[in-house]
Amino acid sequence: MIKVAIVGYGNLGRGVERSLKQNQDMELVGVFTRRAPENVATEGAQAFHMDELNNKRGEIDVCILCGGSATDLPVQTPEVTKYFNTVDSFDTHAKIPEHFSKVDQIAREHQSVSVISTGWDPGLFSLNRLYAQSILPQGGTYTFWGKGVSQGHSDAIRRIAGVVDATQYTIPNNEVIEKLKGGEKLELSTRDKHFRECYVVLEAGADEEAIRAEIVSMPNYFADYDTEVHFISMDELNRDHKAMPHGGTVLHTGTTHEATKQVIEYNLHLDSNPEFTASVLVAYARACVRLAKEKQFGAFTVLDIAPKYLSPIDDATLRKELL
Structure with a gap:
C-alpha cells in the first residue's frame, strides 16, 4: 500500500x-x-x-x-x-x-x-502539446480553456485585500476554434483566444474601482486578457457561482505530404475541476x-x-x- x-x-x-x-x-x-x-x-x-x-x-x-x-x-x-x-x-x-x-x-x-x-x-494538456508538436512539426498548437471556473485565478482574486470571495470563469473564443479546425492559419495573441469574467464579493467599504484595477492588471493572471469584473453579494455568489465545471481543448493543426491537412484534438469536459x-x-x-x-x-x-x-x-x- x-x-x-x-x-x-x-x-x-x-x-x-x-x-x-x-x-x-x-x-x-x-x-x-x-x-x-x-x-x-x-x-x-x-x-x-x-x-x-x-x-x-x-x-x-x-x-x-x-x-x-x-x-x-x-x-x-x-x-x-x-x-x-x-x-x-x-x-x-x-x-x-x-x-x-x-x-x-x-x-x-x-x-x-x-x-x-x-x-x-499544466499536466495532461502539456503532454498532448508535446505529442502533437513532435508528430506534426509543420503546424501550430493552440490551447483553449473553458468555459469553466479556474481555481487558480479565483484564488488569486481572493488573495486581494478587501475581497471576501470570488469566482472566475475562463471563456474560450469558439469562433476562433472553428476557424482553426477549418484549416485557417491564424496568428493569435493571448487576448484573442480567451475572455475572463470575474464575480467578486467585497468587504463592506472596500474600494470597487481600486480592486477592479488590481484584478485586471494582475500579471500572469489577468493583464494579458480582456477581463470583466462583477461585484455581487455573497448570497448571489453562493447561489449561482459555486459549481466547479471546467474543461478545454488542445488543438494542433499541421500538414504532412504536400500540404495534406492533419488535425489533432484533445478535449476535456469536467463537471468538477x-x-x-x-x-x-x-x-x-x-x-x-x-x-x-x-x-x-x-x-x-x-x-x-x-x-x-x-x-x-x-x-x-x-x-x-x-x-
Missing part, C-alpha cells in the same frame, strides 16, 4: 480524499491543515495540524500538496520536499521553470522525489513513489515520467490489454 498524506484541505484536498477511495493500492494517512483540526470536516480522514507532519515521517510515502499556486506552493513544496516525496499542482505557467529549479535542488540534496505542476493544464485535478495528482503520486523506490531523486514534471508509472497494473498486462 502507498501511504498518502493530504496537505491542505480545500476543494482540491477534498477531491484527493475522494479519489484515494477509488485506488485500492493507496491508503490515506491523514489530512494536514493550518486550521484547527477539530474544525476541519473531512469525509472520514483523520485531520492533523501542519505542525504534526514531520512526526509522521516513517508513516508517509508521499504528500499531495493541495495549496494554491499564488502563495502556498512556492513555499510549501520546497519545504515539505526536504522531508517527504511530494506532488503539487503549481499552475503559474510563467514561473514553472523557477519553481522546478528550486524544488529540484532541494529534492536532490535531501534524496526525495517531487512531481510538480501536475493536473490537466478540483475532483478531476485531484485524480491526476493521485495517479502521479503513485509514479512519485515508484521513482523514489528507484532512487531517481529530484524534481519531475509530466513530461519526464513514463505513462506506465501512473498505473497500478503490471507492465505485461498493460502491453497485453492497452497496446
